[in-house]
Amino acid sequence: MSVISTSRTGFLLTSIAAACVLTACGGNDNNSPASVSNSGVVAAAGFMPGSTTGNPTLKAGYYAGATVCVDVNGNGKCDTSEVSTTTDSTGHFTLQSTASGPLIADVSTKATNTATGAAAPSHLILRASAAQIADQGATNVVISPMSSEVQRLVEANGTVYATEKSNLVNRLSAPVLGAASVSVPAADVLSDVNKLSGPEQQAVLFEDNQLANRYTYATTKLDRGDLYPDNLAVPGGDPSLVGVAGVSAATIVKPTQTQTPITFAQAQQAAFNVxxxxxxxxxxxxxxxxxxxxxxxxxxxxxxxxxxxxxxxxxxxxxxxxxxxxxxxxxxxxxxxxxxxxxxxxxxxxxxxxxxxxxxxxxxxxxxxxxxxxxxxxxxxxxxxxxxxxxxxxxxxxxxxxxxxxxxxxxxxxxxxxxxxxxxxxxxxxxxxxxxxxxxxxxxxxxxxxxxxxxxxxxxxxxxxxxxxxxxxxxxxxxxxxxxxxxxxxxxxxxxxxxxxxxxxxxxxxxxxxxxxxxxxxxxxxxxxxxxxxxxxxxxxxxxxxxxxxxxxxxxxxxxxxxxxxxxxxxxxxxxxxxxxxxxxxxxxxxxxxxxxxxxxxxxxxxxxxxxxxxxxxxxxxxxxxxxxxxxxxxxxxxxxxxxxxxxxxxxxNPKVIDSDEYSHFALVRTLQDMFQVADPAQPQTYLARAKYTESFIASNIxxxxxxAASADTHFDSVRPMNHAYITPAGYTQKLNPVDVTGTSLASRAPGPDPTQTNVWALAQ
Known part of the structure; x- marks a missing residue:
């Protein structure tokens, strides 16, 4: 959910007003909106497989053939009512529009990443906020995975552009890829990565590549119309199990959150919380x-x-x-x-x-x-x-x-x-x-x-x-x-x-x-x-x-x-x-x-x-x-x-969370795949071996x-991400083998309902 503070609203209004002064908004004789010109680049990182050193080879480039528009309604799409343009062979764009707001770059599989010389492997949507446009100037806008990340953090944390830009500077100004000291000044963190060099460029490219992976997945979720949040992240239990045959009745709980079709903003958050x-x-x-x-x-x-x-x-x-x-x-x-x-x-x-x-x-x-x-x-x-x-x-x-x-x-x-x-x-x-x-x-x-x-x-x-x-x-x-x-x-x-x-x-x-x-x-x-x-x-x-x-x-x-x-x-x-x-x-x-x-x-x-x-x-x-x-x-x-x-x-x-749900090495593998976003819950085949064996997967493939087939406790016999979303139902005795807890009371192992559902991994600062 997007949260915009009063201070940020004022900042945006001031910025828009300033932009209007520069472009004569509403200054024509017919009192119709004046055309605003935005120009800049859509920057890309390219991962080149084959490095033998232990660190990836990453190159800077641009997205050529990407569609750029003003996303007036914030839905992450270039609607037919929104004027759009296409980036040239060097990733540059100029967009003339009477509308104002954030810009998005719609990178289809027909677009080319000039860093790799290949077509974009999957549909990708990137964005630059109105606050960023005001900060960089309407003729110097850089749309990139990094620009998308700043706005995602603003929405996730309920903060403002300046705060999250500063946080991103601090995040990147740290040892990385063998460079003991990396400095990414505020002026560079959202700039064109092609104009950076040395350890600074490599630090930004490494981050850009990871972010591009996430935002590609976010776009996949949006295009697919996924429900939000993911099934196995819903507090209380997996909604896909409700009414399904072959699932142990004693382990079924009623989900405490209603899923809805995912929005653009939710898809971007979900890609970072698989x-x-x-x-x-x-x-x-x-x-x-x-x-x-x-x-x-x-x-x-x-x-x-x-x-x-x-x-x-x-x-x-x-x-x-x-x-x-x-x-x-x-x-x-x-x-x-x-x-x-x-x-x-x-x-x-x-x-x-x-x-x-x-x-x-x-x-x-x-x-x-x-x-x-x-x-x-x-x-x-x-x-x-x-x-x-x-x-x-x-x-x-x-x-x-x-x-x-x-x-x-x-x-x-x-x-x-x-x-x-x-x-x-x-x-x-x-x-x-x-x-x-x-x-x-x-x-x-x-x-x-x-x-x-x-x-x-x-x-x-x-x-x-x-x-x-x-x-x-x-x-x-x-x-x-x-x-x-x-x-x-x-x-x-x-x-x-x-x-x-x-x-x-x-x-x-x-x-x-x-x-x-x-x-x-x-x-x-x-x-x-x-x-x-x-x-x-x-x-x-x-x-x-x-x-x-x-x-x-x-x-x-x-x-x-x-x-x-x-x-x-x-x-x-x-x-x-x-x-x-x-x-x-x-x-x-x-x-x-x-x-x-x-x-x-x-x-x-x-x-x-x-x-x-x-x-x-x-x-x-x-x-x-x-x-x-x-x-x-x-x-x-x-x-x-x-x-x-x-x-x-x-x-x-660290609030000293104790999660007493049952997990195993297979659950850890699933958790790591989610953590590094190298799997997709909507495609079980992307999970390694038995890491795909969720309760719903078992029921579907029994x-x-x-x-x-004869499981009396399908919850115990299935794999889950280690996220503490499941509530052990009241009256259900959690399945434990007494031999495994010899010398330790079952009560201390929390066999009953968990007192909280705090996620061990999802701990805020």
Whole structure:
């Protein structure tokens, strides 16, 4: 809803009056409106795929052949009653009209983006407000994604043009894409990006590209006549479920908001809150291992544990999802699910080429340099083929015909991020300097040091093998991810707790490249070269998994919990001390989570909760419908590993939200797709694998989903964005497996109705 303050109204009237003086409004003998001339450009950014550095190649350009008009009624369309013009081959326009108001640029698929030399891939509407026209001057108007964003923020926040222009200046004047200091003056923030240069231009282009993606999606929603808000963002529950057969009656609630056909202004807001998940600039996901909310089979629990004071302080001070399920056991299927919304039948930690019905098609990498200067070593098509370098290489299960294909040919979240011109990083601790990131780290007797932090209990230890494991990489199993041009540049390093940069410089396992940086993470935080999406993988001592013989790194010990807990403290502190975190005009989040819950073999949200195979297969979309495939073997019945820890801190206000609805790794994948707008709720096929399995999707496709046909609780068995929109109905006992919450009262896990519906992610400043 557009909100215009009294001060802004006065400002606009003054501006319009000033414009009338310049153009002799109403000054003719017939007292008819005088013609007003507006001229300027429609500016564009162009994403050019293929960069190997980890940062996208972006070019400045214009939209040629775009229609420009005065949008008198604010409907986002150039109506037949509104005079329009067309931009020339250089994106310039001159519009003579008796009307006044905001300008819009209607960029059809017949228009050309001169930055790429290609037609606009989808319909796009951009705008420039009347206040901007008055500010820039009627003969110097720049219509761009940035101009659209200022007006969207005015409407979203109920502010005025000057305020949001200033906020945009602050947003962009921050480290970005490796430039530690970027200044975008107020005079430049809405100017023609083609006239900027250097880091300033790159910062604006990176933002412009992301905004163009959003406004293209907004235009799609408007053209389609979507209902507002999105179904799964409606407080109370999904309106599309009302009266639908096959949905559990006990879980149905009455939506508390009425949907209406979307308006232009609403479409622009909805594109930045897909399914109620707002746009984030940077998300850091700290991945930990093998510990549940409470002690299980001799393994220390985390919730309330004295051995984990920092994680518990993080949870208490910030936001929690208290009923979050892992989707498999052991590690690899969970990480694979986090990368692409399914574990594809994997039930072991064997290497990513194991039992490959689709053999790896990796190619040799010639080496190079990452965007932050890190040298990238040349590699062969595949890393060394032995059990020291690859998890489970040569194990008997690798050669069993019925075992799952570990080389997944489906797309992952990393591919979708890359295709949108956004950035991703994986930061892994204790990789051997100069190693191929597709191989596990190996022992190096030349390096020895003592761990002295919390949980320390011994003297010097030589570097053991398997500190870095490819099974702990969410993208490693995906062929399309390993084939990305930036794959090697995006696999980066992070500081350690036992072995220092000086220690690693003595390495003999691999030649140490000149200029090798063992802590790209800290370098990137300072220079803004982190990804939009960042997975942080501590080594197997600091993630609480365990390897080697160091007493502080023994699996299942209290020492390793202390060690991992303190590593979380250090990583969180490093992020929160960065200029990225301190810029409140940008949304940044830190997630602390575990791959497994160490509980029972149960999960939720996209999985059939039983462990027997009932023919479940991923659904393939073709010819306008979903059909079952026969490509993946789920006969091992891997359906989860219980309830686990999931905490979120944002750099916005944190009201300590607790969302007790059921979610899983599949729900996180859906949430990330919404957060970075790399999916469309109206097109389920755009969601990765089981991330599309919403309650309405299951009901619509139940014939092809035999594993869910007998569900007694379709809400529990479906996937939702993690937006707290659902209200647990009064009288409905939330489905929890008591084994998963051993040692923790069900009441503390909030099995009943949630007291609030505050969205963990949608926190205002």
């Amino acid at each position: 399914e109620g998940i707002p746009r984030y600039d940077n998300v850091f996901i700290i991945m930990l291992e093998n510990h549940s909310v409470a002690p299980v089979t001799g393994t220390p629990g985390i919730l309330g544990a004295t051995q984990a004071p920092n994680i518990n302080a993080f949870l208490s001070a910030n936001n929690q999802f208290t009923t979050y399920y892992s989707t498999g056991n052991p590690s690899e299927p969970n990480y694979t699910a986090l990368g692409g919304g399914d574990d594809w039948g994997i039930v072991d930690d064997n290497w990513w080429g194991c039992a490959a019905s689709a053999a790896p098609t990796d190619v040799a990498f010639t080496g190079g340099k990452a965007s932050d200067g890190q040298p990238l070593v040349a590699t062969t098509a595949l890393p060394p083929q032995d059990s020291s370098h690859l998890s489970g290489f040569g194990s008997s299960s690798c050669n069993v015909t019925a075992s799952a294909n570990h080389n997944i040919t489906a797309p992952s979240i990393f591919n979708l991020i890359s295709q949108a011109g956004l950035t991703w990083r994986s930061y892994s601790e204790s990789m051997n300097p100069g190693q191929d990131p597709r191989a596990d780290s190996i022992a190096d007797n030349a390096i020895s040091d003592t761990y002295t932090g919390p949980g320390s209990a011994g003297g010097p230890f030589k570097v053991p093998g398997a500190l870095y494991k490819t099974k702990h990489h969410p993208g490693m199993a995906y062929q399309q991810t390993r084939s990305l041009p930036e794959f090697f540049a995006d696999n980066r390093t992070i500081f350690g707790t036992q072995y220092s940069a000086a220690d690693w410089s003595k390495a003999t396992a691999y030649p140490v490249p000149a200029g090798y940086n063992t802590d790209q993470f800290s370098t990137d935080l300072a220079s803004g070269d982190v990804g939009n999406l960042n997975f942080i993988m501590p080594d197997q001592c600091d993630d609480m998994h365990g390897t080697g013989s160091d007493p502080s790194c023994l699996s299942g010990s209290e020492n390793i919990v202390q060690r991992g807990d303190d590593y979380v403290r250090q990583v969180v502190a490093k992020i929160q001390a960065s200029p990225i975190w301190s810029n409140k005009q940008r949304k940044v989040a830190i997630v602390v989570m575990f791959d497994e819950g160490e509980g029972s073999s149960t999960s939720c949200c996209g999985w059939n909760p039983v462990t027997s195979n009932v023919g479940q297969q991923p659904l393939t979309f073709a010819n306008g419908k979903f059909t079952q495939t026969t490509t993946t073997d789920y006969s091992a019945g891997n359906h989860g590993h219980g309830n686990s820890i999931f905490g979120v801190a944002t750099n916005q206000a 014939v092809n989903l035999p594993e869910l």
